[in-house]
Amino acid sequence: MTTPTNRPTERKDDKLVMDAGDIARALTRIAHEILERNKGVRNLALVGIRTGGVYLAHRLVKRIQGIEGVQVPSGELDITLYRDDLALRKNQPVLRKTSVPFDMAEKVVVLVDDVLFTGRTIRAAMDGLMDLGRPGEIQLAVLVDRGHRQLPIKANYIGKNLPTSREEKVQVLLEENGEEDRVVISKS
Amino acid sequence: MLITGGRIVDPGRFVGIGDLLIDGGKIVAVGTGLSGPAGSLTIQANGRLVLPGFVDLHVHFREPGFEYKETIRSGSAAAVAGGFTTVCCMPNTNPINDNQAVTEFILERARLAGLANVLPVGAITKGSEGKELAEIGDLRRSGCVAISDDGKPVMNSLVMRRAMEYALAFDLTVVDHCEDLHLAEGGCMNEGLVSTELGLPGIPAAAEDVMVARNLSLAELTGARLHLAHISTAGSVRMVREAKSRGIHVTAEACPHHFLLTEEVVRGYNTHAKMNPPLRAWEDVQAIKGGLRDGTIDAIATDHAPHATQEKQQDFTEAPFGVVGLETALALTMGLVEEGVLSLEQAVEKLTSAPAAAFGLKKGTLAVGADADVVIVDQHEPWEVDPGKFRSKSRNTPFAGWKVKGRVQTTIVGGRLVFETGPSER
């Protein structure tokens, strides 16, 4: 196991909770779980929530292809317009691309996100999906569940359960963003 | 009344520390070591300037007809607070002052107010419509000291020629507001880069220059006494300078806003920067200053034009033209002295003897036998322009908040004290 080098984004009291190997193994397990629960790839689709969930969704699509030999349809969802705190923010957040280039009718759409926390992002994502079509079923896959839900939302597939305190900050850093794959907790 | 120890500046006559003795409403002695009769009022003027009361050739007192903007009483109060003991009010009232009745009304209101000398300027044409001459002889006899259709030009050159010829018989000065209404049509600020950026219709400098040229030609033709109101362009200054060098009988006035502000002040659609003629370009402002310095421009006048607050709160294109000026003119003129554009004596001359001469008035001087119109000024006293404290009914000034120097402390008209800066102002 290699020791991570000190990067500018990291401070001395950051705690590493998952390294690249942990993340890879978790994603592989989640891919198998998705296939098991849905009995294969029929009517399966993945939608990554911007921004962290998008890369994870791509990785899951690759793994599923490696297992079943089929590339399931996938898309990316920007939930900014559905946030429940837009009226409270002084400056509107920047919008990013939403692209769901397949018909969701009768499909099992697995939403993918990096960290599940209060559940508000997932609530917004579900509203967003509903405005884009009528999915047959929605499931949720997250790399990290850190607790402290404020809404009655539960993930179907979890990479790692991580007990945290409210003030702590959980970061999922990924290769696609120019970082070494890892999950760190910092004291905010 | 005795005014002692002040620095008397009576251009061309007495300049220096001295005393002024006033009796029976007239100046009886000017010199040093004077004393008055027992029991008379003595004013210590040490460290201050003692000047002839200022003469403003151009104010708008709005009465009769627009009393909500200003009355003769409130205007006179503003005048004496600004050091002006004689003001000439323009005839664009409602009804227009083109007849004896309105002239006498104005004189009576002024007498009742008992503050400044308010001398009416009669209209050139009936109703200031620019078509038929008004009863100029009658206006003169009733008390008008000059004629003008101010607010408007006399567009028809033949009518202007006749007016100039006719006025000669009465030794009256003809004052023109130089603006070609066709060229200026629809305009609300100077035509230039700022008007292009703001998307506002512009009044080109040519609109003024064209009429100045016409008026100078007619003055040359008729030999009349011509006075050009509120000139604002480099072209006007150039032409007046040339005409004077050839002996044409013309005088000119400029307003403080035209020697201090440019069209840039309009940015933000500031209606307190809207007046006619409009604030011009930097080159024009420099030319006006040059004209004041070399005597091309004889007098400083205010074109005091009060308007109610709600009128100035309209869109820029709708708001009326005009700004008040009586209560800020002295300090702004002193600014020119501090800048070195004018000497103190020149500045005083432009506010006193020169304007008086333009209209042939026996005012603006402290000579023995002259009316005792005197103003005592603290040349260096700093203060901030606060429209809320104006004596005028109106507050429309572009100088709000300016920190200036030069304050009127005492104003005397006809030997009576009519204004004194109170302790609350200090």
Place this chain on the structure above:
Amino acid sequence: MSLKRKDLLSLAPLSVDEITLILETADSFKEVTGRDIKKVPALRGRTVVNLFFEPSTRTRTSFELAAKRLSADVINFSPSASSVVKGETLLDTARNIEAMQADIIVLRHSSAGAAETLAQGVKSSVINAGDGWHEHPTQALLDLYTIRQRGMDFKGLRVAIVGDVSHSRVARSNIYALTKLGAEVRVVGPSTMMPWGIEKLGAKVYYDMDEGLRGVNVIMMLRLQLERQGRALFPTIREYTRLYGLTAERVRLADPGAIVMHPGPINRGVEIAPDVADSLSSVILDQVANGVAVRMGILYLMSGAN
């Protein structure tokens, strides 16, 4: 990066980053207008008031649609000249509206500077939908968006704006925005319709339309206001059309891939020949479609808590 402004009154003070942000935000909303359910809840519960002192079905409908697609409540106020005759000032009308909790006021007025006056007097955000001859920022932004949509890069882009420039708020806003983004802007028209010092704003002046159109990538035609004929600005419509009308022949003088734009409404046969208006090189209808997306973007960016 976000738009830290209370109001959008003019494009002159906007930075390149701000303009780029607006255009990129409009992309997201173009996607929304392509969906079956053309609605997102971003402005739910907010009130947008269209305060149009000058009639304009086109712009007003565009703003209304944009606000409704963002789930805002929309109110249309079209005070006739009579309320001004009754003495109620622009500020009084606006304060009444503000008292109704308007979050955003979209103002169109015939006087330059009206939007600025309004913005200073109310707490609501004010969007200038056209103030006299001064500016029409959202029109220029949708023009820019349309150009960008065609894959054209602004740097070095040759744009000709043709017509009555001195009375055109669309021209002014476009000149500010395009020069900022590095485009080469030409203004083409009779000299009686060129405002003083326009070249100081970065535009090159052409009185000869053929010369002015040579090699340009974008031809932006301005509407000739026929009522101006009486004011000695040009002798007859016939002469104007002959000298400054856009014909198919003149379009060929431009770059082969050039596009033709017009803010509307078109005077067919006057400033633009009918065959040109309908031709493929015309993106006029795209402009209208893009108008809704761009205005959604602007409403979204202006709707932060004040």
